[in-house]
Amino acid sequence: MEKWTQRLDGWRFKASADQEWLPAQVPGCVHTDLLRCGKIPDPFYGTNERELQWIDKQDWEYEANFAIPSAAMALQQLELVCDGLDTYADVSVNGVLVFSGDNMFRTWRYNIQPFVHAGDNVIHIRFRSPIQEDLSKLEKLGYGLPASNDQSELGGLGDRKLSVFARKAPYHYGWDWGPRFVTSGIWREIRLEGWSVCRIPDLFIRQDEVQAKEAKLTALVEIEAPEAGFAQLRLTADGQEWSSQAELKKGVQTVEIPLTIADPKLWWSRGLGEQHLYDFRAELLLEGQAIAERSVRTGLRSIRLVREKDDKGASFYFELNGVPVFAKGANHIPNDSFITEVTAERYRHEVASAAESGMNMLRVWGGGIYEEDVFYELCDEYGILVWQDFMFACSMYPGDEAFLNSVRLEAEDNVRRLRNHPSIALWCGNNEIDAAWAQYNEQGGWGWKKDYTPEQRERIWADYEAIFHRVLPEAVERFAPGSDYWPSSPLIALTGDAGQHAHSSSAEGDIHYWGVWHAVEPFENYNVYVGRFMSEYGFQSFPEYRSVRSYAEEHELELESETMLAHQKNGAGNQLIKQYMDMYLQEPKDFKAFLHMSQILQADAMEMAIEAHRRSKPYCMGSLYWQMNDCWPVASWAGIDYFGRWKALQYRVKRSMSDVLLSVAGHTKGIVSFHVVNDSLQTVKGKLNVSVLHILGGTVKQVEQDVQVDPNGSEMVLTLGVEELLAGKNPGEHMLVVSLEDEQGETKAVREHYFAGIKDMALPVPRIECRESGEGGRWTITLTSDVLARHVWLSAEQEGIFTDNDFDLIPGIPKTIGFLTAGGDSPYFRPHAPRQVTVRSIMDYIKQTAAQP
Incomplete structure (x- = not known):
């Protein structure tokens, strides 16, 4: 035996203060394990969120037995590999502490040969409460740091904002669309890896110069050798082969092999060309026999962020293979409050929906996680560019040596993991922090600075600059050379003066425009505030009735009921929807109708915004609305609800994009x-x-x-x-x-x-006639109306999407619609016959008066 790998399964868990062990699912977390064991109610139902805040105040323990064969004990190296521990974790093997983890976003590898033996062994992980752990950090600092979306009061902490101290998904502490569930647990795979020969831990295909006629690349092959010697290094891709003699040193080294591919098949974003992917395979050969190998899949493309001065300010757009790209898409948040509940199928549903909607970019927003590999693989496959934030959002962070070192290693792990994906278009330091603090504008920002002394302000800003102007860009430059880095979104440029911070009228950089919604400005202002790249803007709606009923009983379907307010995280958001509805739409006949009409309102707003941005091309070259998806069933800005159901917005996006x-x-x-x-x-x-x-x-x-x-x-x-x-x-x-x-x-x-x-x-009451057909094995429905029918909405008992929805029927002009169900790899959306189709227009939702026909 020269190599051996074993995944660790059969886990159990308990609260540290308890005696009873319960079965655990790994990957998973405490909340989902407690739910599966029947110890807590559904966290998403009703107001249950409030009753489950005790979980994050306790320490939790996970344990598993594992057997090591004698042959594996004879290997020269034997490592424990933890791909994701959430978050403060003491890991022991056979009663001996191996290491303590403190960063959810890192991979941990440790040699465990001194602590294990052939036969039965036990691994034990104690997860220290992130709340108890970080209270001491707050006390030591002596003052709190701004963290606008940290729902500390709901968590029983008053105004003590602790999220900034933990390198953990910020949204776990609550956001204005998500609940507060501060999780602990093993959220990615744990395994043992053993070997006695060379291995190739990493392969990076650096794209030095990619053009239509030739691609000049460099393969960076990381080799770990148990001893010095010589070996042949061979690289293959698309029928070509390159080889080099490698002089190996004991330990880890990187060998570079220059590669040239003539007439490469380029990778394009959706709508511009094929998403061709090359498979590169590196092999280390000794006497003609492969002793180590590693493969990566990547697409060949050149991409850059173009920021050039012009007569209006400065451009801000992505150029792919020499072609300026208007970025069309949305902001992505984690698909669940409990990350390990997100299956590959749910990821595909989101990315395929983006492609089906005409998008070519998703922004992985900085308050969530560095997503699973499958998410980026799907973006590669579907041609969806990725604006990748580092995981920092709407907060100021500490800058002590331990914190900075943790961030540095986190950035290294994730840039190395993701750098081969052709979909990655940009690395961005954080979400909204530069604009919120507004260092160079005394009256600007979100009012944070006024709460601090001059000395505290100086330290807070110095810590900010250490993370976002030094540590993170250095990581990108070192591990993904040639990739663009943008310090904060939104931003004009690093000018070092008041001109650094973006605002709604900026003629440079990217813009988050929230005048509509937060400032209750009219929809028409979307035509006024158009920047060079609109990276955030949005408007809320409720999910559909079926989704609402997953968390609320019929008697709770009222705008200000306790349950409806618990599932509205943006303060007076429910009333704000009603305020806008009074401005633009008729009065709904009941609350069920209000739910759907809120979706019409949202779709109207986003259609106006998207098309204003696109009509302004090439001045404006990007439109990413907030937000693509939800992490639980809730009233929010999402176009696709928690259950994957398309709102009216998503259909309107399909037309506008x-x-x-x-x-x-x-x-x-x-x-x-x-x-x-x-x-x-x-x-x-x-x-x-x-x-x-x-x-x-x-x-x-x-x-x-x-x-x-x-x-x-x-x-x-x-x-x-x-x-x-x-x-x-x-x-x-x-x-x-x-x-x-x-x-x-x-x-x-x-x-x-x-x-x-x-x-x-x-508006008259329309008489809509529907004719169904199953010809050619494809179900269609053809609709006609005797008069204008506004906002026609088709619904089906079966889950799926219609080829069009939320449309207007012109009198006498037929419209034919198909139905698609989700499933499978390619194509993901497939024609299917739905069950029990219902057709309504807006006249079925509004409150009728005697004056109406």
């Missing part, structure tokens, strides 16, 4: 403008058809215009006056239907535009 967008901008100063945004690399050429229709049916006026939009271009192709279009007719009774046809007469896009807000339209 299509590669060729037809967009109609509102009648500012009596003018309607028509835009075609072309994110493809082919010329769009055809005809624009504009029709004025009465909402009861009948065409009033038609206008045609030839259009041509260059590859990767954006054009305002036509403007028309409202008076010219309506000729004095009632704006509340008329609408525009705009279509884009290609040169073959095929319709590529259709959009509706209204001269009046929905509250000012005398």
Whole structure:
């Protein structure tokens, strides 16, 4: 036996103060183990979150027996490998302390040969309470650090914010969309690895220069050798082979092999080309026999963040293989409060939904985790670029030597783990901290600075700079050379003065615009505040009725009930939704209708924002809304709820993020403008058809215009006056239907535009006819309406998505919809016949009055 690996299973756990051991699931955590053992109620149900805050105040212990064969004991090296311990963990083997972990995001490897023997052994891990552990750090510091989303009061801690001291997922301590469950446990695999020969712990394919004609690469092969000697190092990929004689030294060394691939198949983001992936295999040979090997899969591409001065400020966009990319997507948070509950299937559902919605980027936000490998593999596969935050958000952090060293090692582990993924477009230091503290603007930021003395402020900012201006960029430069690093989002640039901090009118850097929602500004301001890259903006809605009923009883379905407020983490968020609904929509007939109409409201807001950003291309080159997903069932900014169900927003995103967008901008100063945004690399050429229709049916006026939009271009192709279009007719009774046809007469896009807000339209009650078909093995439903039907919504008993939803039906014009179920690898969404389809329009949700037809 020269190599041996064994995963450690059969775990049990208990509270340190208890005697009874209970079965545990690893990977897992205390909360999920307690739930499986029937010791606690469903954490997500009702107000149970409040009753479970005792869990994080206790120490917890995990234990397992494992057997080592005699042959494995004879190996030269025998290591215990812990891929993820959450968080303060004392790890003992056969009663001897091997090491103490203190960072959830690190991998721990320790030689255990001195502590084990052939036959039965036992591993014991004591997880010290992160609350008890960090109270002493707060006391030692002498003052608290800002941590706006740390729900310390819910946790029984008053104003003592402890999340900043632990290198642990910040959202575990609560956020304005998530609960407070401060977990402990073994959240990634634990195994034993033994060997007596050389091994290759790591293989990095550094992409030095990648062009269409040639890719110049360097393979960095990390070799661990038990003794000095010589061996042949061979690298293969796509039928090519490179080899080198390696002089090995005892211990760990890195051998570099230059590689050249002619006419490489490039990796492209979704919509621009193929996501080709190369498999590179490194082998170490002794006398012609492979004694060690390692493989990685990567895509060949050049990517850079382009920030160049121009007459308006400075650009901010990603260039992929020489092509400027308009980044379309959303911010990603962890898919569950209990991370190990997220299966590969749930990851695929999210990433496939992003691709199905026309996205090409997800931002892994800094208050969660460095995601599992499968997430990045799926992004590689689907062509979804990743903006990768380091795990710091909305807080100031300590900067003592122990903390900085922990951050340094955390960054090394995760940059090394993820650097081969072609989807990684950017490493970002943190979320919103520079803007929140606003070091160089005394009146700026979130008001944090006023709570500290000048000496404390100086130290807090110095600690910030140590982490985000020194430790993290050094890690990126050392372990992923050539990758771009952005210190904080949002940011203008590291100017060292008041011009450093981004704001809603910044003409450089990236912007988080929250005037709509937090400042209760009107939706129309999305057309006003458009920056170079919109990396955050959003609007809340409730999940659908089925999802709400997973945590609330029927009698609790009321806006201000205790349960509904417990599942609204953004303060007065429920009332804010109602306030906006009063501004833009009619009154819902009941609370169930309110749930769905909140989704219409959210979709209206995000559609306006996304299309404003895209019409501003190339000034604006990115639109990432907040947020893609949820970590529990809740009212939030997500477009896909906790159960994977698409809200109205996700369907609207699919239209607004299509590669060729037809967009109609509102009648500012009596003018309607028509835009075609072309994110493809082919010329769009055809005809624009504009029709004025009465909402009861009948065409009033038609206008045609030839259009041509260059590859990767954006054009305002036509403007028309409202008076010219309506000729004095009632704006509340008329609408525009705009279509884009290609040169073959095929319709590529259709959009509706209204001269009046929905509250000012005398909408009739439509009679919608549905005709189902199963021809060709594919279920479809064709819908027609006698009059205008706004916000038509299809629902099915079966889980899945429709090919379109939350659309308007034009009188007399049929619309055919399909249904897709999720499952399988490729394609993930597959045609299927749904069960029990229901069709409604907004008239089924609003409160009817005698004045309405």
